[in-house]
Amino acid sequence: xxxxxxxxxxxxxxxxxxxxxxxxxxxxxxxxxxxxxxxxxxxxxxxxxxxxxxxxxxxxxxxxxxxxxxxxxxxxxxxxxxxxxxxxxxxxxxxxxxxxxxxxxxxxxxxxxxxxxxxxxxxxxxxxxxxxxxxxx
Numbered sequence: 001x002x003x004x005x006x007x008x009x010x011x012x013x014x015x016x017x018x019x020x021x022x023x024x025x026x027x028x029x030x031x032x033x034x035x036x037x038x039x040x041x042x043x044x045x046x047x048x049x050x051x052x053x054x055x056x057x058x059x060x061x062x063x064x065x066x067x068x069x070x071x072x073x074x075x076x077x078x079x080x081x082x083x084x085x086x087x088x089x090x091x092x093x094x095x096x097x098x099x100x101x102x103x104x105x106x107x108x109x110x111x112x113x114x115x116x117x118x119x120x121x122x123x124x125x126x127x128x129x130x131x132x133x134x135x136x137x
Contacts, residue, residue: 005060006030007072009124012054024125027060056124061086061095063110065119071110076121076129083130084108085123100130 005027012022025033058072065071075086077097084097089107097108097117121129 002062003060007058007060009056009058009074009122010054011056011124022124024122058122059088061088061110063095065117067118069119071119072122074123075119076123076126078118078120079108080116083120085130086110 007027008025008030010023010025056074058074061071061073063071065077071077071086073086073088073095077084077086079097079099082099084099084107087096087098088094089096092109095110097110099107120126123130
């Protein structure tokens with residue numbers, strides 16, 4: 001059975017009831033949001049409908065990396081010979097790893113277990129990983 005879940009990154013001022021500014025919220029936090037932050041707008045529908053510019057939504061792609069970690073859209077993946085970002089390509093209708101290095105052309109199709117690939121970060125919390133990779137290519 002396909003597991004459908006999301007996580008969301010809040011990039012903005014602190015949310016009422018929280019001292020944190022920008023951070024990632026996991027699926028279980030989003031599901032419990034209204035009971036944790038009463039009186040604030042219903043976050044789950046706001047996040048999933050993408051009606052607030054400070055929320056970035058990432059869907060679980062249904063695959064685990066070599067360490068058993070769930071892979072979401074926007075995750076930075078260390079593959080056997082490159083660094084890439086997990087994306088959904090609407091033209092292909094599937095998830096891909098968009099490679100960062102220009103000299104290694106083409107995207108990697110995600111068709112099954114990524115038993116050799118590892119999530120090393122995500123585009124919101126670790127953009128320096130992509131910058132560092134671009135500098136070395």
